[in-house]
Amino acid sequence: MERTAVNPWAWSLDFGYNQAEIVEGTRRQLICAGQTSVDADGRPQHPGDxxxxxxxxxxxxEAVLAGADMTLANVVRLSIYTTDVDELLRCVDVFGERLGPAGVRPPSTLLGVARLAFPELMVELEATAAD
Known part of the structure; x- marks a missing residue:
């Protein structure tokens, strides 16, 4: 798979994502359901944090990706849903710490929402991956 960044402006690079990517030579695509802070039994974890x-x-x-023999390096699109945009922006470094070593800056969207599936949840990640 070959990825070519498309960035008519550079500001998004400071936030860890490309405006777009041309993805060529893929053989599989993985569409992931939204992933949240839940344990293996689906119970919300870390309320308020x-x-x-x-x-x-x-x-x-990463566990879902691993189930398809993929890693964060395969993520070609990331949507982030949060109940608190300002608080999430204070934690944007966590994305950089995880996506940076994977060598990716997937095109991303950040959306503020009123609520997620469980009231304790504050963030949900929806990804598309390819190899």
Whole structure:
């Protein structure tokens, strides 16, 4: 798979994402359901702690990717839903710590929402991956 960043402006690079990517030579695509801060039984974890919830949601996303023999390096699109945009922006470094070593800046969208599936949840990650 070959990825070519498309960035008519550079400001998004400071936030860890490309405006777009041309993805060529893929053979499989994985569409992931939204991943949140829940345990293996689906119970919400880390109520009130955005940083911990982002970390756990990324852990869960990585587990789904691993189930398809993929990693964060395969993520070509990331949508982030949060009940508190300002608090999530204070934790954006967590994404950089995880996506940076994977060598990716997937095109992303950040949306503020009124509520997620469980009231304790503050963030949900929805990804598309390819290889």
């Amino acid at each position: 955005m940083r911990a919830q982002v970390g756990r949601a990324l852990d869960n996303l």
